[in-house]
Amino acid sequence: MSWRLTCPIMSLLMLMLLSALAKNQAQAHTVFNIKDFGAVGDGKTDNKNALYDVWKGACRSKGTNVIVIPSGTYLLGPVVLTGPCNGAIEFQIKGTLRASNSPQLGIDHWITFRFIDRLRITGGVLDGQGAASWPYNDCRKNPNCKSLPVTMRLDFVTKAWIRHVTSLNSKNFHFNLFSCKDITFDHVTITAPEDSPNTDGIHMARSSNVFVRDSVISTGDDCISLGPGSKNIKVTGIACGPGHGISVGSLGGTPNEPPVTTVFVRNCTFTDTQNGMRIKTRAPSYQGVVQDITFQDIIVKNAGNPIIIDQQYCPSKKCRNQASKVKISDVGFRNIRGTTSSLVAVNINCSPAVPCTGIELRDIDLEYDGRGGKASSDCKNAQGTSHGKQKPPSCL
Missing domain, CATH: 2.160.20.10 (Single-stranded right-handed beta-helix, Pectin lyase-like)
Structure with a gap:
């Protein structure tokens, strides 16, 4: 091989060596x-x-x-x-x-x-x-x-x-x-x-x-709470309890809140929690958006309010009787099973000003873990669909 050929090759090898050394130094x-x-x-x-x-x-x-x-x-x-x-x-x-x-x-x-x-x-x-x-x-x-x-x-x-x-x-x-x-x-x-x-x-x-x-x-x-502007959130394999469950909100307490979107909660267990899967907005409230929320493959054990949307949330207990302006849409509860300490196991209480849309109940199997009654469901100002097993019977 001639010198004219080996010289460029040696130069290339030297550059590669120097580059590798610089990379190793950067990763030290x-x-x-x-x-x-x-x-x-x-x-x-x-x-x-x-x-x-x-x-x-x-x-x-x-x-x-x-x-x-x-x-x-x-x-x-x-x-x-x-x-x-x-x-x-x-x-x-x-x-x-x-x-x-x-x-x-x-x-x-x-x-x-x-x-x-x-x-x-x-x-x-x-x-x-x-x-x-x-x-x-x-x-x-x-x-x-x-x-x-x-x-x-x-x-x-x-x-x-x-x-x-x-x-x-x-x-x-x-x-x-x-x-x-x-x-x-x-x-x-x-x-x-x-x-x-x-x-x-x-x-x-x-x-x-x-x-x-x-x-x-x-x-x-709350085990996990999602405030305004939470986006692309994935929660899997969480053992929650005691506590207040996993909550979206509260929302609507301040003006110009960015939306909560694309939340996926899967394969979680709630044991002796005050709530299970919850979305809460204040009333009265500023405008806001909650969209594309999925709770899937969830087990609840003696959990209160396993499925709850509360658009009348008022922590001070002194709120005026006005409606929330936070719009909730495209929320799915899929394959939710176990025992509830609340008679109302599915409680979807949406705002009369901006009713919930796109609510999905699919394969719900919740049994009241107490005496003197059976689990029930209650929906207000909510539009959506039910599929598969519905225990308690769907209110949609």
């Missing part, structure tokens, strides 16, 4: 152990400053940067970890992060991740120590109530994965997503007592492409 993992930044896992020392220092180092580094919380119990004050970062962040919790046991009135967060692309949170325990705050969670009765910390907030976060994380006894919501995209919760465990107020498991708003799967959620409020 840099480990930041919080103990190397002064953290102490004794359950008493506040490690907020240590976490801020380790975050600064990880966020400005390229490649994939791994923040390690090793075994031990690390007391942590409220933190806001802000991007954008130069690379991906993996937040490995091998021990326990513990919040203050004080009420922390007027603070709306414990751990916040904000403006981050490519975030992975794995393992460990988040102990919110919420019991100190629950007596102050009285916003439904007290108009001057103060905010309480959410265990983990994700604001403007994209491409995040939360896996094998346990959240205990949050002071307020356990997880709150706002304006996020491409988020996956996988094998998370969320626990708070049945009587703990406002301890929603996962709440989201103005977020899209959210996948919650194969998780156990036991709280004092």
